[in-house]
Amino acid sequence: KNEVEQSPQNLTAQEGEFITINCSYSVGISALHWLQQHPGGGIVSLFMLSSGKKKHGRLIATINIQEKHSSLHITASHPRDSAVYICAVRASGTYKYIFGTGTRLKVLA
Amino acid sequence: KAGVTQTPRYLIKTRGQQVTLSCSPISGHRSVSWYQQTPGQGLQFLFEYFSETQRNKGNFPGRFSGRQFSNSRSEMNVSTLELGDSALYLCASRTGMGPETQYFGPGTRLLVL
Numbered sequence: 001k002n003e004v005e006q007s008p009q010n011l012t013a014q015e016g017e018f019i020t021i022n023c024s025y026s027v028g029i030s031a032l033h034w035l036q037q038h039p040g041g042g043i044v045s046l047f048m049l050s051s052g053k054k055k056h057g058r059l060i061a062t063i064n065i066q067e068k069h070s071s072l073h074i075t076a077s078h079p080r081d082s083a084v085y086i087c088a089v090r091a092s093g094t095y096k097y098i099f100g101t102g103t104r105l106k107v108l109a
Numbered sequence: 110k111a112g113v114t115q116t117p118r119y120l121i122k123t124r125g126q127q128v129t130l131s132c133s134p135i136s137g138h139r140s141v142s143w144y145q146q147t148p149g150q151g152l153q154f155l156f157e158y159f160s161e162t163q164r165n166k167g168n169f170p171g172r173f174s175g176r177q178f179s180n181s182r183s184e185m186n187v188s189t190l191e192l193g194d195s196a197l198y199l200c201a202s203r204t205g206m207g208p209e210t211q212y213f214g215p216g217t218r219l220l221v222l
Binding site for chain 2: 030031033035041042043044045048050086088090094095096097098099100101102
């Protein structure tokens with residue numbers, strides 16, 4: 001079993017829909033990151049969380065440390081949100097990052 | 110501030126050769142991490158350097174090595190290339206002081222024939 005699990009693996013949505021991507025992890029962490037990767041490979045860091053909730057524009061990320069679970073929400077989705085979203089955790093006591101396998105999102109106009 | 114840069118962007122090598130990839134971090138960042146991304150395994154951590162010292166290492170064979178220079182630029186070397194080393198190699202930089210956002214470079218796409 002992977003130490004970081006994401007769901008769903010693939011997601012197709014209509015423009016304007018509310019989208020949720022989930023991430024569960026089994027290790028102790030010092031931080032959790034949500035990353036966005038567009039075709040062509042470039043990765044952008046969206047959020048870094050160690051507790052609670054963060055919001056940036058139409059994106060919201062939450063984390064529940066006790067349940068070892070995080071969610072990334074996209075409100076009013078748009079075709080330009082189409083990308084792979086990757087959850088990554090920084091394991092406690094080490095500097096290692098462990099990545100989920102990613103969620104491939106496609107938003108249709 | 111200039112972002113993280115990686116050179117070369119694309120590379121084709123043959124089995125048995127070696128390759129060196131370069132990463133220049135954001136000015137002021139002392140930590141550089143390297144990652145391998147393949148369709149089958151996804152993103153995997155290779156190693157992290159901080160102030161010229163390897164701070165951590167992932168589960169890769171000894172053919173994968175790296176170093177960091179006093180100006181924080183980092184190089185990654187893969188010796189005796191195998192077909193399975195074909196991947197996108199990404200580096201990311203940060204200041205290195207505690208949990209913080211990483212800034213990724215555009216990657217080097219390596220194809221081993």
